[in-house]
Amino acid sequence: MVSRVIPVAPFDLVIFGGTGDLARRKILPGLFRRFCAGQIPPESRIIGAARSELDDAGFRESIREALHEFAASKAGDPDAVQDFLDHLYYVAVDATGSNGWTQLKELMRDDDEGYVRAFYFSVGPSLFGPLAEGLRNHGLAHRETRIVVEKPFGHDLETARALNEELAQHFHEDQIYRIDHYLGKETVQNLMAVRFGNMLFEPLWNAQYVDHIQITVAETVGVGGRGSYYDNSGAMRDMVQNHLMQLLCLIAMEPPAKFDADAVRDEKLKVIRALDPVDPDQIVRGQYTSDGKMSSYREDAENPVSKTESYIALKSYISNWRWANTPFYLRTGKRLNARASEIAVVFKETPHSIFGIDSGRHRNVLSIRLQPDEGMTLGVTIKEPGPGGMRLLDVPLDMSFADALGPEAEEVTDAYERLIMDVIRGNQTLFMRGDEVEAAWAWTDPLIEGWERRGDSPKPYDAGSVGPDDAAFLINRDGRRWRVLK
Template sequence: MVSRVIPVSAFDLVLFGATGDLARRKIWPGLFHRFVAGQFDESSRILGVSRSDLDRETFQARVAKAIEDPTADKAQVAKFLELVDYISIDATGERGWEALANAMRPDTVRAFYLSVAPNFFGPIARRLERNGIATPDSRIVVEKPFGHDLESAKVLNAELRECFQEHQIYRIDHYLGKETVQNLMALRFANSLFEPLWNSSQIDHVQITVAESLSVEGRGEYYDHSGAMRDMVQNHLMQLLCLTAMEPPSKFTPNAVRNEKLKVIEALEPVPMQDIARGQYRAFGEQGSYLDHSSNPNSTTESFIAMKVEVANWRWAGTPFYLRTGKCLRDRVSEIAVYFRNPPHMIFPGTETPQGNVLVIRLQPDEGMTLHTTIKDPGPGGMRLTEASLDMTFADSLKDAEKPQDAYERLIMDVIRGDQTLFMRGDEVESAWAWADPIIQGWTESGAKPQQYDVGSAGPEDALLLMHKDGRRWRPIGT
């Protein structure tokens, strides 16, 4: 099979927070996989940066452990580690910056990945500029959370823009790097089958679910300052909503795509309290409840949220989007379910009205798409209707294709290529916070507490009622 991997130009990637958890779990393995795939070669370099006082050999040993894989070729591992160097830097002081400046090569793509807390974004950006390390063609990558509210997001944007132009700033959201998320755009805009039906006259409602089975253990302090709304809805689910609801861009370019996403956010209606369900998980066994992982025994932080969202434009008027996400749920599932309207007239007498067609786009696990259709139940006895599914699991349908990349692998290579399509623009982030802030302020001022729900359930009862009052039901979480 001919390789579909497109090589990138030689680069110098500087990874701040190179000894951190995200680097260990995602960034180092992702870079190694892209190297093995032949997407970059020995002319590229990766410079790890952190405060720790380490020599190159010690740091390379840590990287080797991070990319440890029994199937990995030892020679490939050794070649990859040759690209890796380390510099100890004080992000808020002066130590190490001259060494980093001297290590950079001219006429080479420079990318600075800030896998650090947001309060370090500004100090690092200023020192990159002040020491002549950042060039007009450099790229800077920042992780979420990008702000805690609209005001803090504006401050972060301003700090970055003091030193970098908008076209140099890559605000990463790993959900946009998932293969199925990008296939959503291909499904809509590369096929004539669905796009004519992609509107309120044909679609009854849309459900977007990001369910997690894990608890907040180890992240309790962070979660108490964020909650599901800030941690998941304002960014991940917002991006999925935008890609589902956006108008076709005039061309597939970064700004054309992001312009259409921004229009969706700006068209979102305020969400009244009665269209929101908040929950906090409880348990009586070893796993413990949310409060067992919180530093505040009276915390009212939500570990679950569901809401009904309206997009006030011609395409979607009258078609609600139901969003839900939570911790300690029945299963780990991320999907977009598009519910088409029932046939306007049932011609088969004596049969129950079938459920309308449902297109389910699975993000995880088992990436793929399923179209639920109505057919005749086989056998004699008249016209009885039943449901049949047309399933396309990518792993089965595309057996000869390259194994799908991890989201971080794809996004890091997009940074090197200079492609911002799958990254959030500053005005997108600020508009999302402008919509989310009043919602958070509303329940804060009301003093409303989240409803408790059991570990391993589908969430609180209020979430079910949110759908039932509209005569609808959530898709089951898991099997």
């Protein structure tokens, strides 16, 4: 099977923070892969902008090294690398001052030449406002200009609202692309295809047939060099409020009237607003400790008295007709025993078993894997082969991209590649809207304020384990079990 690559319109893309880690690891290698795939028109230009005093040659050489490190499968072709680098330019710009803006404007092509103009804010959120203002004040923004902003979208509802208002002073909502790379993953989008493109699943996608849903994002790494940021954030702000919330919305939302940006985001917003508050006894926070080989969270964060959670598990309900009384279990953490991201839809048992108690308990489970190997598995119950009566066995119907696509699985587009191309196309379907961000914070803030007011401390768990014991009790007391991480 050969995927069809549709070129985008010619564009000028300016990456503020073009010398930073995200640009080197994800953004520019992703653009290089799209260039090799023939999706980027030859007239397009990519302009790095940062405070560092570099010229075009110096910037191109630094990106050459990044391509060999982070896009090695394509960087073996020196002609392709050089051709891509020839489309790169650099301007030293002071985001909060006046230096460099005139040079950047001179480099940009005129508005009437028909090129898409996009600006990627690969910088800290404190610079979003000054950059937006700088673009407007220096005549770099027009009605068709698009800006891309990275998370975090605020620290709480108040700061998120202020950030939205600040950006809205200079750009319309349909020009702002709030990027969450989880939404660009192939499997996340396949989730919508499975739900709304197959008669098999959608009639069963409700409280009548679904027992519960688990959403897991587990990491084996610690906070590493992000200690100071993470200690001011924690797992709730860093992962639940955005990544897990978005996955929850896609799993739970009603079918949109059509597959376009506002129709999809309207339905996601309804889910967030229907989320019940979470009682304190339905939340477990954890913090990893040293196992003798790996350091503890407090050592990594350089804060010996930190009460910040590196792990969180919670149970929530959605108060609407589709999901009434169906629990959603969410968990995410660092320094766990496996790196795995999964959405598991656990269906109810059959109302009556004709095979007797010896056949055991069996449930169908649809597992949507986001990492490390993207794909889906549907567990079905069959008869165990051989004589000796009707013994039942659960077996997987497995669809992984590696098996289904063969060698072409390597060509599955990275999340950043897809999302950046969507920016150029002007497609906001996979990007968060301002009211969606604020609604997520409105649900999250009371939970954080609650444990801060009570002075709760996170439960310790060994680095390399499955998390704190209390997280197992959270789901076990309901007669359920967490899915095994592997």
